[in-house]
Amino acid sequence: MLRHLFLILTMVFFAGQAHAHASEQGFVLLLPTKLYIFGGVASVALTILLIFVMPPRIGRAIFRPLQLDMPIRRRYALITSTMSFALLILLLIVGLFGPHDPTRNLLPLSVWTVFWTAFIIVQGIFGNLWIWLNPWSGAYAVAQQFGRKPVKQFPAWLGYWPAFASFLAFAAVLLAHPAPADPHGLAGLVAGYWAIHFAGMLVFGPVWMHQGEGLTVLLENYARISLFGSRKNTLQFGISGWQVPLQETPGLSLAIFMIATLAIGSFDGLNETFWWFTQIGINPLEFPGRSAVIFDNLAGLGLAVPSLIAIYGVSVWIGNAMIGQPVGFLRSFCVFAPAILPIALAYHFAHYLPGFLVEIQYVARTVGSLLNLGSVTVTTGFFNTLATVKIIWLSQAGAVVAGHVIAILLSHVLALQLHGSHKKAIISQIPIAALMVAYTFFGLWLLASPRGG
Numbered sequence: 001m002l003r004h005l006f007l008i009l010t011m012v013f014f015a016g017q018a019h020a021h022a023s024e025q026g027f028v029l030l031l032p033t034k035l036y037i038f039g040g041v042a043s044v045a046l047t048i049l050l051i052f053v054m055p056p057r058i059g060r061a062i063f064r065p066l067q068l069d070m071p072i073r074r075r076y077a078l079i080t081s082t083m084s085f086a087l088l089i090l091l092l093i094v095g096l097f098g099p100h101d102p103t104r105n106l107l108p109l110s111v112w113t114v115f116w117t118a119f120i121i122v123q124g125i126f127g128n129l130w131i132w133l134n135p136w137s138g139a140y141a142v143a144q145q146f147g148r149k150p151v152k153q154f155p156a157w158l159g160y161w162p163a164f165a166s167f168l169a170f171a172a173v174l175l176a177h178p179a180p181a182d183p184h185g186l187a188g189l190v191a192g193y194w195a196i197h198f199a200g201m202l203v204f205g206p207v208w209m210h211q212g213e214g215l216t217v218l219l220e221n222y223a224r225i226s227l228f229g230s231r232k233n234t235l236q237f238g239i240s241g242w243q244v245p246l247q248e249t250p251g252l253s254l255a256i257f258m259i260a261t262l263a264i265g266s267f268d269g270l271n272e273t274f275w276w277f278t279q280i281g282i283n284p285l286e287f288p289g290r291s292a293v294i295f296d297n298l299a300g301l302g303l304a305v306p307s308l309i310a311i312y313g314v315s316v317w318i319g320n321a322m323i324g325q326p327v328g329f330l331r332s333f334c335v336f337a338p339a340i341l342p343i344a345l346a347y348h349f350a351h352y353l354p355g356f357l358v359e360i361q362y363v364a365r366t367v368g369s370l371l372n373l374g375s376v377t378v379t380t381g382f383f384n385t386l387a388t389v390k391i392i393w394l395s396q397a398g399a400v401v402a403g404h405v406i407a408i409l410l411s412h413v414l415a416l417q418l419h420g421s422h423k424k425a426i427i428s429q430i431p432i433a434a435l436m437v438a439y440t441f442f443g444l445w446l447l448a449s450p451r452g453g
Contacts, residue, residue, distance in 0.1 A: 065238030082138025167214030346403025
């Protein structure tokens, strides 16, 4: 039954692919996970039942932030951004002329481990640190000092579609490039990516970075659900998602971007499972290499994104229909889309945690070698003892369940804002809640599934 249920979910969400990013995870979980999966799904289901009896004021109070009375000053952001650009240049030089081994070259370690694996999570917890660390703002400020001004006004009708296309291109490299961690090839990709978006800024001004550059939009989305945020230049703290009800409703293109983030993250995990290798006719224990599955990867990515968008959209439409369509479908779709972000961030953490525990040791070893701080021995011993494997698995599973619980609570508060009625808010959320339960099952199954390649 487990196989059949998962087959149905997978055929709806995804199609064909194998193998992701810079560092694969051949981590086979041998714990008895059925009880954990059942418990996780039950926790999400109980959260839904709790919402039915929870007074609206309590739901709103959960997302009420605490004011920390600490002023936020961003006067030095351009300086730190310029320093970040200079660091990027150094990393590109290291990528081109440094060790060819990705585990000893700082460029792939910085891109895939420090930035993509770790910084995404840091941004989702502490807020918009990217404003200080992005490598474009400072360089653009320097260009302005030489009299450079935008050539054209960014067309409003473009919305966030350029950023959406940019992030899809990044995901294609993440999922389908034969050697994304090769230092020489990665240097060319990173330099080209930076140059394309810097050219966009030269044409349209800083707005391009916030609506045309996919990674910036992704990070700004995660800053929406961070624990720390600012209002009127004052630092505040609250549960993940507290800022969303206080912000403007995203437009359609940004809402689609948010949902696509979850689709890409989920597919990034699915394509590594033994189950998936079986579906595309590959023995995971005799994996022929990423170049053999490029088409499968791209095809799967191309189907995963629109499939989840469509399923989420149908859930919103059914919910609206159940209360008589008091609000337009597109408005409802856009209002509820940010509630997906806690799940996407939780999946990111859970999916990359085992690999990060190994890769961060390579970072420490390489940095220690450069600074003469002594040698670091890289170990994977924590995958060989039951106690540490349990900690890893429970951290992953706990993150996924917590992400779904927060998403359900946030979606309910957004429904209260949209419909103004507790009864309508509850009824409208029934289809989305059902999707959340199914997705919790899928996510926990995904974590427990054997992986290879």
